Amino acid sequence: MGPLVPFGIIGSEFNFIIALVLGFFFGYILENAGFSSSRKLVGVFYGYDFVVLKVFFTAAITAMVGLIFFGYFGWIDLSVVYVNPLYLWPAIVGGAIMGVGFILGGFCPGTSMAAASIGRLDAMIFLVGILLGVFIFGENFGWLENFYTSSNYGSVKVFESLGISRGAFALLIIVIALVAFYITSGIQNKLSAKYATGVTPNNKAKIGIAVTAILILGVIAAVIPENKKAAFYEISSEELHEAMNDDSRYAGIDKVAFHLINPVQSTNVELIDVRSQDEFNKFSLPGAINIPLADLSSERVMDLLLEKSDDKKDLKIFYSNNNVLADKAWMHFRRLGHNDFYVMKGGLNHFVESIFHYDENQKPTNPIYQQAIFDYRFKKRASEYFQGMEREVKTSKGSSAPVIQNVEVSGGC
Amino acid sequence: MNPYLAGFFLGLVLLGSFYLSGRGLGSSGALKSVVVSVINSVSPDHAESSAFYSQYLGNGGPLKTWLVFLAVGVIIGAFFSGTVGNRLKFHLEKGPNISSQTRILAALGGGVLFGVGAQLGRGCTSGAALSGMSVLSTAGFVTMLAIFGTGFIVAYFMRKLWL
Numbered sequence: 001m002g003p004l005v006p007f008g009i010i011g012s013e014f015n016f017i018i019a020l021v022l023g024f025f026f027g028y029i030l031e032n033a034g035f036s037s038s039r040k041l042v043g044v045f046y047g048y049d050f051v052v053l054k055v056f057f058t059a060a061i062t063a064m065v066g067l068i069f070f071g072y073f074g075w076i077d078l079s080v081v082y083v084n085p086l087y088l089w090p091a092i093v094g095g096a097i098m099g100v101g102f103i104l105g106g107f108c109p110g111t112s113m114a115a116a117s118i119g120r121l122d123a124m125i126f127l128v129g130i131l132l133g134v135f136i137f138g139e140n141f142g143w144l145e146n147f148y149t150s151s152n153y154g155s156v157k158v159f160e161s162l163g164i165s166r167g168a169f170a171l172l173i174i175v176i177a178l179v180a181f182y183i184t185s186g187i188q189n190k191l192s193a194k195y196a197t198g199v200t201p202n203n204k205a206k207i208g209i210a211v212t213a214i215l216i217l218g219v220i221a222a223v224i225p226e227n228k229k230a231a232f233y234e235i236s237s238e239e240l241h242e243a244m245n246d247d248s249r250y251a252g253i254d255k256v257a258f259h260l261i262n263p264v265q266s267t268n269v270e271l272i273d274v275r276s277q278d279e280f281n282k283f284s285l286p287g288a289i290n291i292p293l294a295d296l297s298s299e300r301v302m303d304l305l306l307e308k309s310d311d312k313k314d315l316k317i318f319y320s321n322n323n324v325l326a327d328k329a330w331m332h333f334r335r336l337g338h339n340d341f342y343v344m345k346g347g348l349n350h351f352v353e354s355i356f357h358y359d360e361n362q363k364p365t366n367p368i369y370q371q372a373i374f375d376y377r378f379k380k381r382a383s384e385y386f387q388g389m390e391r392e393v394k395t396s397k398g399s400s401a402p403v404i405q406n407v408e409v410s411g412g413c
Numbered sequence: 414m415n416p417y418l419a420g421f422f423l424g425l426v427l428l429g430s431f432y433l434s435g436r437g438l439g440s441s442g443a444l445k446s447v448v449v450s451v452i453n454s455v456s457p458d459h460a461e462s463s464a465f466y467s468q469y470l471g472n473g474g475p476l477k478t479w480l481v482f483l484a485v486g487v488i489i490g491a492f493f494s495g496t497v498g499n500r501l502k503f504h505l506e507k508g509p510n511i512s513s514q515t516r517i518l519a520a521l522g523g524g525v526l527f528g529v530g531a532q533l534g535r536g537c538t539s540g541a542a543l544s545g546m547s548v549l550s551t552a553g554f555v556t557m558l559a560i561f562g563t564g565f566i567v568a569y570f571m572r573k574l575w576l
Contacts, residue, residue: 003435010433016482018433023486024493025426026438031491032498033419038506038520042575044561045568054416055423056543062424063547067431075432082436084536084545086552091541094534095559097526102564103571105523106506108538109531110440110487112524117488118495121505122520129524130441134448136525137532141465148533158551166549173546181417210417 002076027114036115038106038122045103048191050184057177061214064170068221079300083155090148105129167221174218178211240335249330250345251317257355260286270316271344272305274329283348285319293325296332305333319344319351427547434479437544441531443484449475480540508575519574534559 004010005018033055034040043049070076102108105126107115112130115123137144159169243249259269271288273280280290295301305316318326318341326343333341344351414422430438449469453460460466469475495501507516531537534556536545542560545553 002432004433006435015434015479016477019479019482020486020489022426022430022433022438023483023488024490025486026423026483027487027490027492028494029414029419029423029426029490030487031494031500032414033416033423034414036491036495036500039508039575042568045564046572046575051416055420056538058417058420059423059427060543060546062421063427063431063437063544064549066424066428067547070428070432078548080435081431081548083548083550084541084552086550086555087535088555090533091535091552091555092559094530094532095542095556096563097530098534098537098556099530099560099563100567101523101526101530102538102560103523103567104574105520105527106575107520107523107527108440109444109527110438110537110539113440113484113487114491117492118501119503121503122507122516125517125520126524126527127444129521129526130444130528130531131448131524132521133525133528133530134441134445134532135452135528137529138448138452138463138465141463144533145464153551156551157549158554159549161551169549207417 001074002070003080006080007077026110027117030111030114031118035111036118036120036123038115038120041108041111042103042106046191047184047187050181050188053184054181057180061170061174061177064173065214065217065221068167068170068224069217072224083157085155086153087149088151088153090150093147101133165222167224171218171222174214178215240331243334243339244331249327249334249341249343251315251342252345253351253354256285256317256319256344256351272316272318272329273320274318274325275320279321285348285351288319293320293329296329315342316340317342317344320347322347322349424547427544430544431547436479437540437547438483439480439536439540439544440484440487441528441537442478442480442540444528445469445532446475446478446481508573510576511574515574 001007002009005012005015010018030036034051035055040049041052044052067076067078067081071078098108105112105122107123107126109127109130112123112126116127141148157166159166162169164172256269256271259271271285273284273288273290274293274296275290276292277290280288280292284290291301291305318329320326320329323343323346326347330341330343346353427437430436446469449460449466452463452466453470453475460470469478471478492501505513505516507513511519527537531541534541535552536542536556538557538560542553542557546557547553
């Protein structure tokens, strides 16, 4: 599952080679599309050549729709893909400055690099200008910093702000782009003769096929569910209250112990330690994964836990030292509508108390209490099983259990 | 190349970038790395003490970043395309009614503005607007609208440069 480098499927040593290859195609396409000509580029602002608009929007739509399908088929984890954060006013002011720079200079940074490499002198000068601009910004960062970090809205997505699905928004953009392409080609036909920069004529049949195809893809993108999370719902506070008073969320320690003794027969159990990483490293149940309570609501962890919940056999048990933290974790997911999480009753304290330090003298003698005798036998066996393990776990420093690593992707221009 | 086809291929490259590395394409970041590395070699103290430059010093030097390698690829790819299409030529392109001197000053000024704007806007046309729009980030759309919106407004006043 992608993205491949952040997930370690491709080693990070290949990252730079990947960048080089992607850059090659990026540069090749820019140059080949005519982006090495400043007059052609600014044509979009004067109506005689809309190549920028066409390439820009077609590329954005292709990647946008592609990402939706990749996400749907589970090829890429969209929560790991870098989403540039919104600093509203810096983005508006910065964008406006770039807009003026575009008209004045006739390039943007990517296109100027492509143009400079084939010998366009104006592009080389433009590049020098950019370097100067970055330097000026850097030297004035002191008093600009407050503004630079103002109005931060985080990595918001536009469809979330509008309250519609990712796919529906993509379809909307496709329709807008198609209308824009249609209108601008009309304008271009009128003006290109006057200020001609060499416009490729369009083949109507091919355009027809392409428009139909992208519209079909757009409609499919709008219809398919965005991802698994979209299907869940939040339960009402009454339901939550009711569930809280019900003990059905508790998985007895015997169940957990049984799983630990017979890992092969009960592969469907997942133990989740919600204590801090320090506590987890000191002592934890074998095979448990550590997700500190504070990290539970992160998108990445949610995806990881919920992905597994698709498999109905899975029994996910939270545990902490007692019930408190584990109950909180359980509540977090119950509130989101998930009912396949459990809490290890009494937590580790109870587990250690009744399994590790099992008192032989508590053996029930009355045969009427068959269940109690069964419990006793099991606990005795579990106790024997764990006697060795307890020492081993306590003395070993690190834990062999997998710890969830945060995958971080940085981005930017 | 037909612009729509070019856009489609560019979109595939962008998609490949997201799939492989988890991020989009960008251009201005590499230029920032160049500036930071020059400053770092001229005056390491200055680079170290600046809240802006110091965040890009990183391990392995400011030039050993993903975006720099991407930019090197862009230069090679564009050069390759220009060679194949027989477009390699030193040439100052300008509007028909301005002098070369005006064009040079305008190109320099435009570059300066783009350099400042791309820092403030956290990315340029490719990194912030194009890549941002692909992941449907609000920042991508805001930046795109700001760049092109302003462009259309000021285009009229600067028409002498190009028409």
